[in-house]
Amino acid sequence: MYMDKKILKSFFLSVFLFAIMSCDNNNNGKTEEDNLKNKEDKITRNQDDAKLFVTATENYIRLINYNNYLKTKDSLTVETKFFLQSLNNEIQNRLSNLKKVSKDELILLPSKDEVLFLDKIDSVHKSEKDYLIKLDEMLDKQLSVMENLIKKSNNIKMNVLANETEDFLKAQKENVKKIISKR
Amino acid sequence: MLRTIVKSERVLKITFGISLFIILCMGGFAYKHVRKLVDSFNLVEHTYEVNVQLEQILSYLKDSETGQRGYLISENTEFLQPFFSGRENTNNTFARLKQLTKNDTVQQNNLKKLNTLIDKKLKALDQILTLTNENKLNSKQFNALLIEDKKIMNEIRSKVSEMINHQNELLKERKKLSTESLSNTPIIIYSVLILMLLLLLLTYFRINKNLKILKFKNGQLEVFKESTNQSEIVNKHSTWTYFTEENRYEFSDNLYRLLGEQPQSFEPNLENFYQFVHPEDVNHVTEQVTKMMETENLPFLYYRIVQKNGTIRHFKAYAKVLVSSEDNTRRVLGTTADVTEEVQSFKLLEERNLELERNNKELSSFNYVASHDLQEPLRKIQTFISRLEDKEAASLSEKGILYLDRIKKAATRMRLLIDDLLQFSRTNKSEEAFAVTNMNIMLENAKQELAEMISEKDAKITADAIPMITVIPFQIQQLFTNLIGNSIKYSKKNTPPIITISYSKVKADDVLKLKKPKYNYYHKIVFTDNGIGFEQEYAENIFVLFNRLHNKNEYSGTGIGLSICKKIVENHQGYIFAEGKINEGAIFEVFLPLK
Numbered sequence: 001m002y003m004d005k006k007i008l009k010s011f012f013l014s015v016f017l018f019a020i021m022s023c024d025n026n027n028n029g030k031t032e033e034d035n036l037k038n039k040e041d042k043i044t045r046n047q048d049d050a051k052l053f054v055t056a057t058e059n060y061i062r063l064i065n066y067n068n069y070l071k072t073k074d075s076l077t078v079e080t081k082f083f084l085q086s087l088n089n090e091i092q093n094r095l096s097n098l099k100k101v102s103k104d105e106l107i108l109l110p111s112k113d114e115v116l117f118l119d120k121i122d123s124v125h126k127s128e129k130d131y132l133i134k135l136d137e138m139l140d141k142q143l144s145v146m147e148n149l150i151k152k153s154n155n156i157k158m159n160v161l162a163n164e165t166e167d168f169l170k171a172q173k174e175n176v177k178k179i180i181s182k183r
Numbered sequence: 184m185l186r187t188i189v190k191s192e193r194v195l196k197i198t199f200g201i202s203l204f205i206i207l208c209m210g211g212f213a214y215k216h217v218r219k220l221v222d223s224f225n226l227v228e229h230t231y232e233v234n235v236q237l238e239q240i241l242s243y244l245k246d247s248e249t250g251q252r253g254y255l256i257s258e259n260t261e262f263l264q265p266f267f268s269g270r271e272n273t274n275n276t277f278a279r280l281k282q283l284t285k286n287d288t289v290q291q292n293n294l295k296k297l298n299t300l301i302d303k304k305l306k307a308l309d310q311i312l313t314l315t316n317e318n319k320l321n322s323k324q325f326n327a328l329l330i331e332d333k334k335i336m337n338e339i340r341s342k343v344s345e346m347i348n349h350q351n352e353l354l355k356e357r358k359k360l361s362t363e364s365l366s367n368t369p370i371i372i373y374s375v376l377i378l379m380l381l382l383l384l385l386t387y388f389r390i391n392k393n394l395k396i397l398k399f400k401n402g403q404l405e406v407f408k409e410s411t412n413q414s415e416i417v418n419k420h421s422t423w424t425y426f427t428e429e430n431r432y433e434f435s436d437n438l439y440r441l442l443g444e445q446p447q448s449f450e451p452n453l454e455n456f457y458q459f460v461h462p463e464d465v466n467h468v469t470e471q472v473t474k475m476m477e478t479e480n481l482p483f484l485y486y487r488i489v490q491k492n493g494t495i496r497h498f499k500a501y502a503k504v505l506v507s508s509e510d511n512t513r514r515v516l517g518t519t520a521d522v523t524e525e526v527q528s529f530k531l532l533e534e535r536n537l538e539l540e541r542n543n544k545e546l547s548s549f550n551y552v553a554s555h556d557l558q559e560p561l562r563k564i565q566t567f568i569s570r571l572e573d574k575e576a577a578s579l580s581e582k583g584i585l586y587l588d589r590i591k592k593a594a595t596r597m598r599l600l601i602d603d604l605l606q607f608s609r610t611n612k613s614e615e616a617f618a619v620t621n622m623n624i625m626l627e628n629a630k631q632e633l634a635e636m637i638s639e640k641d642a643k644i645t646a647d648a649i650p651m652i653t654v655i656p657f658q659i660q661q662l663f664t665n666l667i668g669n670s671i672k673y674s675k676k677n678t679p680p681i682i683t684i685s686y687s688k689v690k691a692d693d694v695l696k697l698k699k700p701k702y703n704y705y706h707k708i709v710f711t712d713n714g715i716g717f718e719q720e721y722a723e724n725i726f727v728l729f730n731r732l733h734n735k736n737e738y739s740g741t742g743i744g745l746s747i748c749k750k751i752v753e754n755h756q757g758y759i760f761a762e763g764k765i766n767e768g769a770i771f772e773v774f775l776p777l778k
Contacts, residue, residue, distance in 0.1 A: 032221070039282060046278035054274065106277045106298040108270050111306050 049158055050107045052149045053098065057109040059142040060095040064088055066138060076128045080179055087172055094165055101157050129183045136176045143169040198389050202382045209375045216364070216371050223361035229283060230354040236280050237343050243272045244304060244339060251308055255315055266308065273301060289349060297342045300335055307332040412436065420520035423451070427479060427513045441521050443490030461487035461495065479504040479515055497526040550608035554601045561601065565594050603743035607728070610658065610750045620656045622649035626684065629663035636671050646684035652706055653778050658751045665744045666771050670712035672740065675766070683711045688777065697758055697774060704777035705757070711770050717763040725761055
């Protein structure tokens, strides 16, 4: 059947104008459910980020405490103690960076670690290697938190921080492994 | 009719386009309004949610405080559970609030301040807990911390209250907006509905009106189609259409009938049609049809067809391309007529014409020979009458002399008749050469010829200047002589004739009495006299050969003069008319074509 081109043209023009008129700039073609889901997703992601930050902070505090604890042990060589001192300083820096970011992102971080396990460890005599293996495990734990953060977080600041920390932790793990291999 | 339909279609299209546009615009407008309403509801809901979250933060902090106090009193660590989970819960709430107030910079700043205060508060609680664990419950530091903690808590309350107030302000505005939107909604929906109803009605009336027109036109078309069918049958013609783009033919029913077949009894295509074309004409027809397909035009094409019963019919076809103004499709519209009767009549007419021409020639030569040969014995009669008068007149009795005089007069008249007849037969020969002629000289020659008569009757002739005209000169001179001579001859007794000759150029359409004029313009020469005139009813008769209005004893003449005039004018493809009134005079109008 012959369709009049003029009718088609006017129809398409009208539909085009209708689309322009009814276009919602904030909507971008999404439904109400999509928007709500999107909002909830963002909130959940922010909450997850906050949890990971809290865990990372706790891990840092434990690492610092553990390092401080190890420094008092006679079984550790002077070089290892130097290394631990330097590692502690680096961790302190990173913790303060973490705190800065958390302030911007409105995340409340713990100021101390509630887990009080350190006194119990000393009851059994342990070699330097044992302590360093424990340290390596703790670094592993923190590394996994950072990897999670890299994977899940959409926040640029957090991502940058996590990436940088990941590199740092990997490097420190290498150092620890080197020391362990020498022992 | 086509123009009405096209106009009506255009109006319908425009109405449809405008209606569609308005409906879509109104739909868009209504959609936007509903969206605005939903958004305003969402904003109100959003404000409530922010308030709830802020209250939640306070609640968590209070729980933490309560838990801590419980621990301080009982030293039971179970009381610390709300304190340990307080940070996580507050973080979760902050994450929600951060997202909820992302577009509100005031609340974002407030959130930052609140976050700092809560951080302080949680640190203070931590320190209090540490001091409790260190058994420093009554120390100054502990008391100072408690006071500091209370102060921070008050600040937090104040900040939360400030934020809730801000949200309440927003709530007020948003409620106002949503109420406005809500109150406008029925008006807008009704307006859209009414407008759509109006458009619907308008479109309905328009379509209804057009439908009526279409029905009426369809009826007319049916009548037209039927009358065309009838006309085709009566006039023995038919129509056919060639659709150039589809290379397809359509034949009307009567084309089948003209071919001696039942309507639509075979598929309308060239192959089937060529089966009827006379074998001698097939090549010619094929050539012309091929040309037509290329040029989309078919000039008059004559050919013969052979019906199945062996009858040969003569056909004439003509076609013209038609481009549709709607979709620019091209069609060749053709007409085919059965001209067998015409062809036969034409052949018969040709034969009759030839016969007539032959007869005319014979008659002319008979006229000429007869009148020429008659002169010779008449001349002898007149010679012997003359001798009788000269030599034997004395021996004749009185009666003999009278008889001789009568014989003499009869012979003279006979001579006159033969002369005029000879002249008339010469006039019949129209193959004389035309030449551009000075008409004034022709007039002067005529006057010279009639000089004796003019002088005798003391006639006065006045004439306009006549331009050069392409004529047969001697015939025109004869025409002038006859007309002027006629006016002098039929003049009143004792009244000198006055003849006026006037000239003018006239347009054929302006002179109604010129029947089927071949030329657009004519020279009009009018001869007016003051003679005895004639009854208008004889105006036609006076040009008939040998027709006379007066007794030959009263006015001399043969009745051939005006017939010669008519013949001369007709030889020039002109017209001559006479008007007259008894005792008032006569008017002769001569129309000669302006070539």
